[in-house]
Amino acid sequence: MDAVKQHQQEEYQQFIKDKIPKPNLLRNAVAAFVVGGLICDVGQFISNFGQSYFNLNKDDTSAFTAIVLVFLGALLTGLGIYDQIGRFAGAGSVVPITGFANSIVSPAMEFKREGYVLGVGAKMFIIAGPVLVYGFSSSVALGILYLLFSI
Amino acid sequence: MAANSVGKQTVKLNNTPSVIATASIVGPKEGQGPLGQYFDKVLDDDLYGEKSWEKAEAKFFQEAVEKVIVKGHRDKQEINYLLGGDLLNQLISSDFAARQLGIPFFGLYGACSTMSEAMALGAMLVDGGYADSIVCAASSHFSTAERQYRFPLELGVQRPPTAHWTVTGAGAALVSNQGEGPYITTVTVGKIVDMGIKDSNDMGSAMAPAAADTIVTHFMDTGLTPDDYDLIVTGDLGRYGKDITDELVKKAGYDISAKHFDCGVEIFSPSQDPHAGGSGCGCSACVLSAYLIPHMWDGTYNSMLFLATGALLSPTSSQQGESIPGIAHAVSIHRTK
Structure with missing residues (x-):
């Protein structure tokens, strides 16, 4: 790209800088904090419930809570509610495990019309895939470090 | 310089093709908007009785073209060309509509500029004596565009204030060498x-x-x-x-x-x-x-x-x-x- 064009582009990007509205960070952060916190409260409630009613041990309680939260995330996605929560809460509903459920169920619903193999099967992890790939990779890396330094 | 050129990028249409009819079909959200009362048809459901949104978009594209031909008191056989496009890969909405319509078809991709691209080319065709009547049409669908360009509909994400909302709808205009304007x-x-x-x-x-x-x-x-x-x-x-x-x-x-x-x-x-x-x-x-x-x-x-x-x-x-x-x-x- 020649210098004149690059200069024009930089000038334009500077020119529009204060004309483009910024997302309201404070409002978004508060919404994310409140909704994310509420989802965690629900998780804590499920966890307490599992411990006291089913006498689950620590590991089983974590699994029980994750299963119920994933189910709720998937259900709310299917009912068309989770995207509305997400529009309001942003990261507050993306980060918890319910958001993970949402990221898998929503493409599964979306691509059902392309069939169960090339639609649902192939596209289901289109959003969650990177999280899984890098989550697994970093857990392997961490495992190796753990092995090296804790023996 | 070409005979009808005016300046660098402009051409003058000496035979002044006329827009003799228009037709529009929109989705429910557009129907509730400030211009809702003006559209020819507002859909109750953006799936429009079809199995997929892509099929729905092709259906209302086709319907808009048929409607404009009827409103312009023309017969399908009298339309020399259909110029149109949409946002989807390989222009499937307009292709599949044109498959049903049987009108000689130019598929145009200009992203959201498609309607004026179609009008520009169509008017030049009519002006140059290469067509008597042509139809220009374009369509988009919120749900087909979202899944192609962005995320699944039910994914809970926040949109920044500068984001746009893709319109569900199709518009068509009949341009002819005979007519009372505009x-x-x-x-x-x-x-x-x-x-x-x-x-x-x-x-x-x-x-x-x-x-x-x-x-x-x-x-x-x-x-x-x-x-x-x-x-x-x-x-x-x-x-x-x-x-x-x-x-x-x-x-x-x-x-x-x-x-x-x-x-x-x-x-x-x-x-x-x-x-x-x-x-x-x-x-x-x-x-x-x-x-x-x-x-x-x-x-x-x-x-x-x-x-x-x-x-x-x-x-x-x-x-x-x-x-x-x-x-x-x-x-x-x-x-x-």
């Missing part, structure tokens, strides 16, 4: 302008320089000024892109702000949460067909410069870090010759 008098073909904007959630900023370039070129080529038009209509610059365009055009010495009408800003009310405004090929096509041309027939407007604007990005180009090329084509439409 007449297409000049065409200014835009060139691609890319100012290095990479944010696909900010198409207004990406398209504004292209819109401004075509508007200014049109005035310079023809010697006209904003005073010669009742309206300067842009497709889907949105709230922020519209203001940026006004300022860019002002820098070049023309003030269009009082006459600037952006279809994307007008189609939804702010309470409908469209963020920057409506977008998509269907946006300018529907507003032109339902609101602007009918208001020329009833005398509200005598002249306008219609300029649909396109952001020529693809998900692949965005992911590879490419910036967004913008384009805008202008056709000037006058009520009298």
Whole structure:
């Protein structure tokens, strides 16, 4: 790209800088904090419930809570509610495990019309895939470090 | 220089093709918007009785074309060409509609600028004596565009304030060498302008320089000024892109702000949460067909410069870090010759 064009582009990007509205960070952060916190409260409630009613041990309680939260995330996605929560809460509903459920169920619903193999099967992890790939990779890396330094 | 050229990028249409009929079909959200009463048909359901949104879009594209032919008192066989397009890969909505229609078909991709691209080419075909009657049409669908360009519908994500809301709808116009107007008098073909904007959630900023370039070129080529038009209509610059365009055009010495009408800003009310405004090929096509041309027939407007604007990005180009090329084509439409 020649210098004149690059200069024009930089000038334009500077020119529009204060004309483009910024997302309201404070409002978004508060919404994310409140909704994310509420989802965690629900998780804590499920966890307490599992411990006291089913006498689950620590590991089983974590699994029980994750299963119920994933189910709720998937259900709310299917009912068309989770995207509305997400529009309001942003990261507050993306980060918890319910958001993970949402990221898998929503493409599964979306691509059902392309069939169960090339639609649902192939596209289901289109959003969650990177999280899984890098989550697994970093857990392997961490495992190796753990092995090296804790023996 | 070609006989009908005027200046750098403009041609004059000496035989003044006439827009004799228009038709529009929109989805439920557009029907609830400020222009709701003007559309020929408002769907209750954006699936329109079909198994997929893509099928629904092809269906209402086809219906808009059939409707405009009936409204123009023509027979399908009398239409020489259909010029149209949509946003989807390989233009499936318009292809599949054209498959049913059986009219010789030019598929056009100009992203959201498709309607003015179709009008520009169509008017030149008619003016040059290569066609008696042609139909220009364009469509978009919120749900088909979202899944191709962005995320699944049910994914809970926040949209930034500069994001657009793709219009569900199709608009069609019948242009003929016989008719009582309004007449297409000049065409200014835009060139691609890319100012290095990479944010696909900010198409207004990406398209504004292209819109401004075509508007200014049109005035310079023809010697006209904003005073010669009742309206300067842009497709889907949105709230922020519209203001940026006004300022860019002002820098070049023309003030269009009082006459600037952006279809994307007008189609939804702010309470409908469209963020920057409506977008998509269907946006300018529907507003032109339902609101602007009918208001020329009833005398509200005598002249306008219609300029649909396109952001020529693809998900692949965005992911590879490419910036967004913008384009805008202008056709000037006058009520009298």
